[in-house]
Amino acid sequence: MTDNESKAVMQRERMRLGQVRKAFAAGVEQLSAGRAVPLEFLAICVDYIKASMDRLHAQDQRIHDILHPHIKVDDAQGHAILENLNMRLASSREALAKLVNARDSYRTKPTTDAPHFKTTVDAFMDVYFNILLKGQHSTLEMQDKVFDHMTWNTVAGVTQDSRIIETSLFAAVKKYAPLGADPESFKGTRPGA
DSSP: OOHHHHHHHHHHHHHHHHHHHHHHHHHHHHHHTTOOOOHHHHHHHHHHHHHHHHHHHHHHHHHHHHHGGGSOTTOHHHHHHHHHHHHHHHHHHHHHHHHHHHHHHHHHOTTTSHHHHHHHHHHHHHHIIIIIGGGTTTTHHHHHHHOOTTHHHHHHOOOHHHHHHHHHHHHHHHHHOOTTOOGGGSOOOOOOO
16 A cells, blocks of 8 residues: 555545544434434444544554654654643543443443433543644644655554444444434544644
């Protein structure tokens, strides 16, 4: 796979994560408004978000790890950028774990755990927007200086399995989506490092 193909797969994955995130938010809003939303939809959205975010976290960690040796000891700005990336990754991983736990609790007690589930979804979305997205371009200048044409293959970590998992989870989100929450009806956005 060429570096352009790797970048294209990463961009597609991140765009579809944005679409699923919006579909999930629409479903949670419908649930909060008292409408019936299939539990399967909410569960599979979290499965998709978890799988996609795990890949995104791994990609961003590889970006960090590849850039780190190229930062000079006295480059305070470079070290601060990578430390910020580490902080964003840690916050995102923690919010994702809480989302998965809230989904699991909601799955077993949908009536009593709905408010906690909604609160946890809101907290996850806050981290997604205010920590992950706001810093998405922080390492681009460094990447331009350090990455060569083969680096993106390493960063992307695209495999046949990763493509199959993403495609099947996206299809399941579409299958269970209630009216107004089809992921393909939303424009995707691309979080990143």
